[in-house]
Amino acid sequence: MKRTLKILALLLVTLIVAAGAAAAWYLHTKQPQRAGTLTLTKLTAPVSVNFDERGVPHIRAENEIDLYRALGYVHAQDRLFQMEMVRRLAQGELAEVLGPKLADVDRLFRTLGIRAHAEATAAQMDLQSPSSKVLTAYLDGINQYQDTHPAPMEFDLLGIPKRPFTAQDTLAVSGYLAYSFAAAFRTEPALTFVRDKLGAGYLKAFDLDWHAEGVLKPGTTTAMNPQTWQKLDQIAQLSQQALAAAGLPRFEGSNAWALSGRRTASGKPLLAGDPHIDFSVPSVWYEAHLSAPGFELYGHLQALNPSALLGHNQQFGWSVTMFQNDDMDLVAEKTNPDNANQIWYQGQWVDLQIHEETILIKGEAPILLTLRRSPHGPIITDAFPQSLGTTPVAMWWTFLETDNPILDAFYELNRADTLEKARGAASKIHAPGLNVVWANAAGNIGWWAAAKLPIRPDNVNPNFILDGSTSEADKLGFYRFSDNPQEENPARGYIVSANHQPKPNSGVPVPGYYNLYDRVQRLNERLRDESIKWDVTNSQSVQLDSQNGYGPRVLKPLLPVLNDIVTDPLERALLQSLAKWDGNHTVNNIPPTLFNQFLYELARGAMADEMGEIQFKNLLGxxxxDFALPRLAADANSPWWDNRNTPAVESRADTLKVVWRATIDHLQATLGKNPTDWGWGKAHTLTHGHPLAAQKPLDRLFNVGPFAAPGGRETPNNLSSAIGPAPWAVSYGPSTRRLIDFADASQSLGINPVGQSGVLFDAHYKDQAQTYIEGGYMPQHLSAADVKANTRSTLTLTPAAAH
Known part of the structure; x- marks a missing residue:
């Protein structure tokens, strides 16, 4: 018997060891290869790839085509799953691998027309252009990696089939990039609802022109019915949920500034940039140092794009921020009572263009989707079934209506060492709108608001849904690039871009959904100090600044009212802490926790009863x-203060009493009875989420965090999320922080929020996460000596032998 038990125990141990060995072998096959020699077909000469201490590849090739083929290969071995997910999101193919819960997201993205536009654009590409040649080589490198290696673990878990990556995928991803900037889906329905359902008195808080012409007006033949509002509500919600459901980053805002040599310690320009993007695993940027005869760049790249969206070398560099211009209009169409597929356009009934697409659904039957298009653009209300009886709402979008040679633009920007070249490259960016902030070692700094700005008829306010039956919904063309907001070598000696409303010298109107001005005011306050000579060390304090004036600005008119309302001694102490608060969001500070909960309760207490649950939720995003709440706080007579659900007419004081009580009660229920436990870092945390994290317990395996997070809404260190109740899960923030002094750009600094690799268990999967949240920086090696000194391994890619 004992012998039998020993045999069984030995067998069990053997099985466990074998299973462990199999698991170890399986995981090993998924890891990137960063040393040794590999062959790639179509290479004309060997390519060396030196990986530094952060896993950043420093690629040296004998020509540009070899360089980009190698880039595609190494990018794929670190980020193939990210590439797969972003192309599926952009082209409406997520449900094929993630199941029916993503069907509505696929419906939305098919309806946006990105897939069809990318297909048509790819078919018309000039394959002999420099940018097309580079893209072809890069995609070939990706596909060679995919064809010769086991699929990533996520492919196995989800059953994703391998298929080649194409130019259509890259072009579709540029459409996703443009879409992720667009605020029209969330904002225009909400503002139109306020105007049409509530009235001018309520609209006053948003500081919009009540008498704008060309917008959809109540009582007209194209006025929207309840079914239309329901569809737009769904679209607004989906536009916020889509990227989160796929675990992919959305672009939110950014900081960038350039200082001339007279404002720096070195006497040469200094460039700083930190684009604000949703956090994810892996992070959005892939860093790579590219070098070939006549070309060198340290670049930050996105999945499926071979040209860097951020970059620098010894001679020049640039960063980008989101322009936030309104390049998307929602247009309600007037349908023919006798033919639902005709709309009134320029004085006559015209047929809608109609075509069908099939959405594949994992585990279920495919969906046949009928897509319609008016002269104004795709009918977005067709994104959902049962649209019969719904007023068709079209989407006019610059991305679909211009040539938009964005691949050429960034190919040229990667090589733009003069003001003229940088300006010319920026002029080719049509959508999404981007602020390009640029500097070079020759002493120049520049900023160009890069976008095709549509010419709308006079007095048309695109904040509202437009009436498609009138000429005001049409576009009269586009303004010249030279009319866009821009500056070159301004006398003040610096340029700041922070998603605020720009004022072009040309007088051209620039409507948009701009961020609060508090962040740019804070940056300007820091940078205009002539007594400071800036370098890459003291500039860090500006990027990491967690203070702004928004909180004190909202509170100023309310504190006297609250002082009469709050009587409890402990709560009065809390109120006094708010009164003394300077707007700083550090992790141990209690006032930011109190204020941000109060801000949500203020919005909810004043607006939720009028807006209703769905529209209020949309408004929060x-x-x-952000702009309305300070105006509301200062207006004691605003109709928003009255609660429509009660027979009484509430005053500002009445509502603030409810708001304060709700604030304290929620924080006590959520964070504990003792306010000393309400530190900002306890309530405000960052977790880098992976697309598979929605499936428990995979979140514990793939996610990185949580971390107590400093910063807040519209502070320079803009770690934040939408207005909402505590606790706050940080959703977006600086996607990298870069500092480059052109006295010696090889000493530039940067950081990745998580790590360079997207491969689980790889050493560089999350090796920068702790440093990032602590405000640390890492060197971005550029000189040959620094690259050599910090190389940890070398991979050599050689041409395949001729057959």
């Missing part, structure tokens, strides 16, 4: 609310 808009920048319009």
């Amino acid at each position: 808009t920048r319009a609310l």
Whole structure:
């Protein structure tokens, strides 16, 4: 018997060891290869790839085509799953691998027309252009990696089939990039609802022109019915949920500034940039140092794009921020009572263009989707079934209506060492709108608001849904690039871009959904100090600044009222802490926790009863609310203060009493009875989420965090989320922080929020996460000596032998 038990025990141990060995072998096959020699077909000469201490590849090739083929290969081995997910999101193919819960997201993205537009654009590409040649080589490198290696673990878990990556995928991803900037889906329905359902008195808080012409007006033949509002509500919600459901980053805002040599310690320009993007695993940027005869760049790249969206070398560099211009209009169409597929356009009934697409659904039957298009653009209300009886709402979008040679633009920007070249490259960016902030070692600094700005008829306010039956919904063309907001070598000696409303010298109107001005005011306050000579060390304090004036600005008119309302001694102490608060959001500070909960309760207490649950939820995700709340706070007579659900007419004081009580009660229920436990870092945390994290317990395996997070809404260190109740899960923030002094750009600094690799268990999967949240920086090696000194391994890619 004992012998039998020993045999069984030995067998059990053997099985466990074998299973462990199999698991170890399986995981090993998924890891990137960063040393040794590999062959790639179509290479004309060997390519060396030196990986530094952060896993950043420093690629040296004998020509540009070899360089980009190698880039595609190494990018794929670190980020193939990210590439797969972003192309599926952009082209409406997520449900094929993630199941029916993503069907509505696929419906939305098919309806946006990105897939069809990318297909048509790819078919018309000039394959002999430099940018097309580079893209072809890069995609070939990706596909060679995919064809010769086991699929990533996520492919196995989800059953994702391998298929080649194409130019259509890259072009579709540029459409996703443009879409992720667009605020129209969230904002225009909400503001139109306020105007049409509530009235001018309520609209006053948003500081919009009540008498704008060309917008959809109540009582007209194209006025929207309840079914239309329901569809737009669904679209607004989906536009916020889509990227989160796929675990992919959305672009939110950014900081960038350039200082001339007279403002720096070195006497040469200094460039700083930190684009604000949703956090994810892996992070959005892939860093790579590219070098070939006549070309060198340290670049930050996105999945499926071979040209860097951020970059620098010894001679020049640039960063980008989101322009936030309104390049998307929602247009309600007037349908023919006798033919639902005809709309009134320029004085006559015209047929809608109709075509069908099939959405594949994992585990279920495919969906046949009928898509319609008016002269104004895709009918977005067709994104959902049962649209019969719904007023068709079209989407006019610059991305679909211009040539938009964005691949050429960034190919040229990667090589733009003069003001003229940088300006010319920026002029080719049509959508999404981007602020390009640029500097070079020759002493120049520049900023160009890069976008095709549509010419709308006079007095048309695109904040509202437009009436498609009138000429005001049409576009009269586009303004010249030279009319866009821009500056070159300004006398003040510096340029700041922070998603604020720009004022072009040309006088051209620039409507948009801009961020609060508090962040740019804070940056300007720091940078205009002539007594400071800036370098890459003291500039860090500006990027990491967690203070702004928004909180004190909202509170100023309310504190006297609250002082009469709050009587409890402990709560009065809390109120006094708010009165003394300077707007700083550090992790141990209690006032930011109190204020941000109060801000949500203020919005909810004043607006939720009028807006209703769905529209209020949509409003929380808009920048319009950020601007409205200080105006509301200062207006004691605003109709928003009255609660429509009670027979009495509430005053500002009445509502603030409810708001304060709700604030304290929620914080006590959520964070504990003792306010000393309400530190900002306890309530405000960052977790880098992976697309598979929605499936428990995979979140514990793939996610990185949580971390107590400093910063807040519209502080320079803009770690934040939408207005909402505590606790706050940080959703977006600086996607990298870069500092480059062109006295010696090889000493530039940067950081990745998580790590360079997207491969689980790889050493660089999350090796920068702790440093990032602590405000640390890492060197971005550029000189040959620094690259050599910090190389940890070398991979050599050689041409395949001729057959």
